[in-house]
Amino acid sequence: MKKRYLLSPGPTPVPEAALLTMAYPMIHHRTPQFSAIFAEAKEDLKYLFQTKNDVLILSSSGTGAMESAVTNLFSPGDHALVVNGGKFGERWGKLCEAYGLKTTWLNVEWGKAVKPKDIEDALNKDKDIKGVFIQGNESSTTVSHPVKEIAEIVKKRDNTLFVVDGITAIGVYDMPMDKWGIDVLITGSQKALMLPPGLAFISLNDKAWKFTETAKLPRFYFDLKKERKNLKDNTTAYTPAASLIIGLKEVLKMMKAEGLPNIFKKNERMARATRKAMTSLGLKLLAPDAPAECATGVFTPEGVDGGKLLKSLRDDFGVTLAGGQDHLKGKILRIAHMGYIDTFDIITAVASIEMGLKKFGHKMEIGKGVAAAQEILLEGY
Numbered sequence: 001m002k003k004r005y006l007l008s009p010g011p012t013p014v015p016e017a018a019l020l021t022m023a024y025p026m027i028h029h030r031t032p033q034f035s036a037i038f039a040e041a042k043e044d045l046k047y048l049f050q051t052k053n054d055v056l057i058l059s060s061s062g063t064g065a066m067e068s069a070v071t072n073l074f075s076p077g078d079h080a081l082v083v084n085g086g087k088f089g090e091r092w093g094k095l096c097e098a099y100g101l102k103t104t105w106l107n108v109e110w111g112k113a114v115k116p117k118d119i120e121d122a123l124n125k126d127k128d129i130k131g132v133f134i135q136g137n138e139s140s141t142t143v144s145h146p147v148k149e150i151a152e153i154v155k156k157r158d159n160t161l162f163v164v165d166g167i168t169a170i171g172v173y174d175m176p177m178d179k180w181g182i183d184v185l186i187t188g189s190q191k192a193l194m195l196p197p198g199l200a201f202i203s204l205n206d207k208a209w210k211f212t213e214t215a216k217l218p219r220f221y222f223d224l225k226k227e228r229k230n231l232k233d234n235t236t237a238y239t240p241a242a243s244l245i246i247g248l249k250e251v252l253k254m255m256k257a258e259g260l261p262n263i264f265k266k267n268e269r270m271a272r273a274t275r276k277a278m279t280s281l282g283l284k285l286l287a288p289d290a291p292a293e294c295a296t297g298v299f300t301p302e303g304v305d306g307g308k309l310l311k312s313l314r315d316d317f318g319v320t321l322a323g324g325q326d327h328l329k330g331k332i333l334r335i336a337h338m339g340y341i342d343t344f345d346i347i348t349a350v351a352s353i354e355m356g357l358k359k360f361g362h363k364m365e366i367g368k369g370v371a372a373a374q375e376i377l378l379e380g381y
């Protein structure tokens, strides 16, 4: 019998309290019982997003909310600026192009963050850009983009929306939607929200809702105006992923009890401990200059096949991490530290990497990474 540990940047582990509530017998979604649960979750989502705006609940993975942002806010031929610094930036670009937006790709080297000045220059070059699309954390490269600074630039332009994929940022670090002036903010259930995959969330401010009045792209399932109308009645337009919404109420209650500032502090500490552990082992970080706090990317050392190491960690040791995509496939490990992941999960991840590297013949001092992580993690107690 193997004990399993999940430290991938989504899905993340689900707390026992949420698992238990989701295991109760099914209830109907058009009932006062379900509406009461929905009403509580809807209010607590505003706390999570740090907004006064409605946060809509969609039954889809995060990409569904990304698609809804494009189809509900824009028209064919509208100009879009996409920050492409990894797989999820690329997804924004592909989505915009799929719907006929004239898309400018601002390509950023993988492992680096975009420079706000480059956004400003691109907006000055093309005054018709109606949407700037970015990730808070580009989880494929474990980079954090400077969302706050870019929001400052975009908010000066009445005809441009700032659309942020916060799928691995919301609940990870402080990203106050209203205070920073983010126009559209998105997340998904299987990351810092500690739920199984299947729910996506999107919030629009007044400026963004105005865009929905003129947007001409076709939409049906992801019709945000229709969802907003239903939200007022504590329901959704179509059958929602009801079990997940029941779990959502539970995890939001847990997050509120902990308090966002404490969650952010813990995540920062776990991220710093993970980075220090990896560099103490002599490994190179993927994003040393702008590291995200959702996950840490690290290059596997020369002579060790990252793909084989990852597989052995999962199948022999029982520790699931993530690898790299495209040209980083087989070359990196990604260790998540968000959601229901805590001190001793990080210790487990670091210890397993040390043991895995040793098993694959890498010359190193075992225990050095764990000790470095422990020093930092202890700050929390």
Ligand SMILES: Cc1ncc(COP(=O)(O)O)c(C=O)c1O
Pocket: 009, 010, 061, 062, 063, 064, 088, 135, 137, 138, 139, 140, 165, 166, 167, 168, 188, 197
């Ligand atoms: C930053 C980011 N954006 C978008 C997505 C896509 O979300 P989903 O797989 O839920 O559609 C992910 C998922 O890993 C992500 O990490």
